[in-house]
Structure formats: C-alpha cells, structure tokens
Amino acid sequence: MVRPPRFDRDRLLDAAVRLAASTGPTGVTMSAVAGDVGAPSGSVYHRFSGRTALLAEVWLRTVERFQEGCSEVLEAPTDPLRAVCAAARHVVAWSRAHPQEASLLLYRAEDFGQANWSEEHIRRAHRGNKRVRATLSVLAAGLGADGPRAAERVELAVIVLPLSVVRLHVWAGHPVPAHAEDLAEECAAALLGVPSPSTPATG
Known part of the structure; x- marks a missing residue:
C-alpha cells in the first residue's frame, strides 16, 4: 500500500496560514513554511513552483x-x-x-x-x-x-x-x-x- 506523503499540500498550506496570521503575508516564504513543519525545502518546491504560487494558494484556499x-x-x-x-x-x-x-x-x-x-x-x-x-x-x-x-x-x-x-x-x-x-x-x-x-x- 502506498503511504500518503508526509508533507502534503494542505499541511504546507496550514503552516502558511499560521505564518500569515502571526506575521502577515510577508512572513510566508518557502523556507519559513518548510521550517514550520520540519520539512526539507524541496518538499515545498515540489508542491508549489515558487513563493508567488504559494501565496496565491494560501489566499485562494x-x-x-x-x-x-x-x-x-x-x-x-x-x-x-x-x-x-x-x-x-x-x-x-x-x-x-x-x-x-x-x-x-x-x-x-x-x-x-x-x-x-x-x-x-x-x-x-x-x-x-x-x-x-x-x-x-x-x-x-x-x-x-x-x-x-x-x-x-x-x-x-x-x-x-x-x-x-x-x-x-x-x-x-x-x-x-x-x-x-x-x-x-x-x-x-x-x-x-x-x-x-x-x-x-x-x-
């Protein structure tokens, strides 16, 4: 059975929401999201092409x-x-x-x-x-x-x-x-x- 990804999109977006709520949109960066969930930066880049896409997904969701x-x-x-x-x-x-x-x-x-x-x-x-x-x-x-x-x-x-x-x-x-x-x-x-x-x- 295939295991679900440890750092899926929703978990990363949840972290981005926490960061935005505490520091504002400027605090939402790829590295900050990775650090919040303890993920390698590559996991974030694998799911979002860059910070612009991450910010868009946080807002739109x-x-x-x-x-x-x-x-x-x-x-x-x-x-x-x-x-x-x-x-x-x-x-x-x-x-x-x-x-x-x-x-x-x-x-x-x-x-x-x-x-x-x-x-x-x-x-x-x-x-x-x-x-x-x-x-x-x-x-x-x-x-x-x-x-x-x-x-x-x-x-x-x-x-x-x-x-x-x-x-x-x-x-x-x-x-x-x-x-x-x-x-x-x-x-x-x-x-x-x-x-x-x-x-x-x-x-």
Whole structure:
C-alpha cells in the first residue's frame, strides 16, 4: 500500500496560514513554511513552483472556504430576510471557528501577490467572486431592490459589515465574543431597512 506523503499540500498550506496570521503575508516564504513543519525545502518546491504560487494558494484556499460557507447559507431555500440574517451571523461564526483564516481575510489579494499570480489563479479568484456576487444580486432582488447599487448594499450588509465586527476583535488580539453574531445581524438589518429577529420588540 502506498503511504500518503508526509508533507502534503494542505499541511504546507496550514503552516502558511499560521505564518500569515502571526506575521502577515510577508512572513510566508518557502523556507519559513518548510521550517514550520520540519520539512526539507524541496518538499515545498515540489508542491508549489515558487513563493508567488504559494501565496496565491494560501489566499485562494482561505477565501474559497469562506465563500463556500457563505454561498451555502445564501443559497439555502429560505426567505430573503432570513438569508440576510443567517449570512451575517455565519460570517462571524465562521471567523470564530477559524480565527487564523479570518485574520487573513482582513488583508487583500494584492497583499498576497495577486499582481504576479498565474492565469489559473486569477480565474479561480474570479469564479468565486462571480458566484458570490450573483447570489447577492438574487438576494437583493428578493428584498425588492435591483441593480448594482442594491447588490453592493447587500454585500456590505452580509459580508463587509460582519467582517468589520470581526476585525475590531482580531486587531485587538481578543477572541470574537458571543454577542458578535447578534451585532452583525442587527447591523445588516439596519443597513437594509429590515427588522432583525435578534432585536427584542419594543412598545
């Protein structure tokens, strides 16, 4: 029986995520990844053609995993309001469950060398972004709004604002608190002008 490789791509990428989370993208080098897992440098070069490819894979794997979870929530068969609230909460919950990956999302693709990515890496990035934006457009239409501005407002509500809630705590070096989901949901609902189920009724 063939033994699985000791230093497979995911293990090396996990090390790169740890390095990026602790030192930023500049700390992700081929030698640093090799040193983190105790692998020979050749093992890293065998799986990634160079640092540019490594950085692209670190960024894309993180973003794709994040986008996949968001898309599953947004595309679930439910009414648009519930989808908005569930997506805003999911962003915070995912970030709490994956704190190192969440810290990477506070950077930009440009910080991970996007200007020098291969065409395939660029296509992967575009595919993921296109899927999310298409889903957000459908959600905006379901909320009675249409057009690029409405889709951008929904993106702000369900992704950008919740990530901002996460950022406050990540930058301060604190765990994301339990109430952050409610706060993200309330912000999303306020931006879109819809009631938030987590806000107690008054009167």
